[in-house]
Amino acid sequence: MNGLFDRQHALRNTKIMRKTFKYRLYPTKEQRRLLEQQLEECRWLYNRLLEERKTAWEQRQESVRLYDQHALLPLLKSERPTLARVPSQGLQNVAVRIDLAFKAFFRRVKAGEAPGYPRFRGQGRYDSLTFPQVPVGCHLDAEARRLRVMNVGLVKVVLHRPLEGTPKTATIQRSSTGKWHVCFSCECAEPSPLPATGREVGLDVGLKTFAMPTEGEPIENLRFFRRDERALAGAQRRLSKVEKGTPERAKRRRVVARVHERIAWRRGDFAHQQSRRLVNQFDLIAVEDLSVNRMVHNHCLAKSIQDAAWTQFAAFLAHKAAWAGRRFVAVNPAYTSQDCSGCGHRQTLSLADRVYQCPCCGLVLDRDLNAARNILRLAKQQLGLGQ
Numbered sequence: 001m002n003g004l005f006d007r008q009h010a011l012r013n014t015k016i017m018r019k020t021f022k023y024r025l026y027p028t029k030e031q032r033r034l035l036e037q038q039l040e041e042c043r044w045l046y047n048r049l050l051e052e053r054k055t056a057w058e059q060r061q062e063s064v065r066l067y068d069q070h071a072l073l074p075l076l077k078s079e080r081p082t083l084a085r086v087p088s089q090g091l092q093n094v095a096v097r098i099d100l101a102f103k104a105f106f107r108r109v110k111a112g113e114a115p116g117y118p119r120f121r122g123q124g125r126y127d128s129l130t131f132p133q134v135p136v137g138c139h140l141d142a143e144a145r146r147l148r149v150m151n152v153g154l155v156k157v158v159l160h161r162p163l164e165g166t167p168k169t170a171t172i173q174r175s176s177t178g179k180w181h182v183c184f185s186c187e188c189a190e191p192s193p194l195p196a197t198g199r200e201v202g203l204d205v206g207l208k209t210f211a212m213p214t215e216g217e218p219i220e221n222l223r224f225f226r227r228d229e230r231a232l233a234g235a236q237r238r239l240s241k242v243e244k245g246t247p248e249r250a251k252r253r254r255v256v257a258r259v260h261e262r263i264a265w266r267r268g269d270f271a272h273q274q275s276r277r278l279v280n281q282f283d284l285i286a287v288e289d290l291s292v293n294r295m296v297h298n299h300c301l302a303k304s305i306q307d308a309a310w311t312q313f314a315a316f317l318a319h320k321a322a323w324a325g326r327r328f329v330a331v332n333p334a335y336t337s338q339d340c341s342g343c344g345h346r347q348t349l350s351l352a353d354r355v356y357q358c359p360c361c362g363l364v365l366d367r368d369l370n371a372a373r374n375i376l377r378l379a380k381q382q383l384g385l386g387q
C-alpha cells in the first residue's frame with residue numbers, strides 16, 4: 001500500500017514538459033491537392049476575419065474578440081460552403097492565430113515599438129493547418145506508418161524516431177520547396193538526468209572560430225551560407241530573368257528556396273550535433289547572453305554573424321541541457337574579452353588583437369580562451385559556486 005502511495009505521489013510531483021516531434025509526409029498527388037485546398041480555405045478565412053477586425057475599428061471603433069469570431073464561423077460556412085472541407089477545429093485555430101497576431105501587435109505598441117499591422121495573406125502564403133485536439137481530425141497510426149487526416153485520407157509518414165508522450169496538437173506544414181511535414185506537440189514527463197561528469201565548460205563564440213571552450217578543441221566555424229553563396233547568387237539571377245506570374249518563374253523560385261533550405265538544414269544539423277556533444281560531456285555549460293539584433297547593425301559583419309547563428313545554437317544548448325538535467329547559464333558578456341582571467345586586470349583590445357597579454361600577472365594566451373574562462377567564472381559566481 002505504501003508503495004502504491006509513493007508511486008502516485010511521484011506521478012503528481014512529476015514535471016510535465018512539451019516536446020515536438022517532426023516527421024516527413026509523402027502525400028499522393030490527390031492528397032496533396034486536398035491539403036492545398038484546405039490551406040486555401042484557411043487563407044480565405046484568415047483574410048476574412050482580419051478584414052472584419054480592421055473594418056470594425058475603422059468604422060465603429062470597436063474591438064472584435066476571439067469568441068465573437070468563433071461565433072461567426074457557422075454564418076461564414078453558409079456563405080462559403082467550401083469551408084466544410086476543413087475540420088471545424090482547424091477553422092477555429094485560424095481565428096486563434098488572428099487573435100494572437102493582434103495581441104502581439106498591441107503588446108509591441110505598448111512597449112514603444114513601431115510594429116507592422118497584421119497583414120493579409122496572398123496566394124500561397126498560408127502554409128500550415130493545426131489540429132488542436134489530437135486525435136480529433138488527425139491521428140497517427142504508428143504500426144501502419146500512416147497519418148489519417150480528416151477529408152484527406154491515409155498519408156504516408158516517415159517515422160524516423162518513435163513518438164514519445166501523449167500527442168496534444170498536430171500541425172501539418174508545407175515548406176517553400178513543396179515538402180510536407182507533420183509536427184506533434186506531446187506532453188512528456190521530464191526524463192531522468194544524465195550521469196554526472198564533474199566537468200564544467202565556458203564557451204566564447206566568435207567568427208574566426210565558432211566557439212572556444214575552456215577545455216577541448218575549438219569548434220570550427222563552417223560558414224554554411226558563405227559556402228553556398230555563389231550557387232544562391234546564380235539561382236537568384238536566373239529567377240530575376242523570368243517574367244512574373246509564369247510557371248517557369250515558380251519553378252526557378254523553388255530552386256532558390258531549395259538552396260536556402262539546404263543551408264538551413266546543414267546549419268541546424270551542425271548546431272544539434274555540437275550542442276548534444278557538449279551536453280553529454282559537461283554538467284555546467286556557460287555561454288554569453290549576446291544581443292545579436294544589435295550586433296547585426298554592423299553592416300561589415302552582419303552577414304557573417306547571421307551565418308554563425310549563435311542564437312540557434314544557444315537555444316539548442318538550453319533545451320538539451322534542461323532535458324538532460326544539466327545546468328545552462330547565460331552571462332553578461334561585458335568585458336569578458338578585456339579582463340584577465342588570471343588576475344582580473346582590464347585592458348582595451350581591438351579585434352585585430354588575437355592574443356591576450358596581461359601586463360600585471362604576465363598571462364599570455366589566446367584571446368578567445370581567456371574570454372571563455374571569464375564566462376565560466378561569471379557563471380559560477382551567478383550560481384553561487386565561488387570562483
